[in-house]
């Protein structure tokens with residue numbers, strides 16, 4: 391290992407790309423992690439100088455590869471740079487899983503860089519804090535703007551929460567700290583993400599991915615600055 395590569399969380403300049411077998415789930419299922427941990431010298435953020443043990447990953451002959459670490463999912467711009475950089479290094483014929491991609495716009499940037507799967511705590515965390523992901527951007531239920539808003543949380547959503555409640559009702563439930571509020575918001579945010587992933591899949595099959603991406607980029611532009619895992 392090169393001396394410019396340091397252990398994560400030590401706070402020293404450098405980067406760390408260990409290949410880790412992080413666990414065994416079920417019978418013989420192993421996740422290989424291209425662990426893109428950043429302890430970066432941000433004065434020299436040149437990805438070309440980083441190290442990556444892609445040969446080691448390919449050599450493991452595992453059914454898929456996961457990409458994660460402190461750079462992936464936390465900073466959208468850096469996530470895109472990392473995914474761009476490793477796109478041609480990972481085995482082409484294996485599914486790719488990116489950890490910590492939960493911001494809706496990041497779905498597009500991950501998918502267009504070859505990522506097949508991703509997950510994040512973001513949708514459920516936001517829900518517990520009264521923020522809904524919607525087709526027109528984040529909706530913060532505690533805002534007084536929704537006190538008398540009887541529209542569904544997201545008119546385009548087909549989840550039970552949007553079918554049976556209104557923004558004002560959900561806001562009242564959150565203000566009362568009713569447990570039902572957290573459940574209803576979580577149901578919506580998870581369904582929103584699943585539906586968006588489905589739309590992305592359909593657009594790929596139809597050859598309209600770029601158009602869909604542009605549409606949602608316009609819709610969610612204001613959310614992007616808040617993106618986090």
Ligand SMILES: [Zn+2]
Nearest residue numbers: 547549552578
């Ligand atoms: Zn909904």
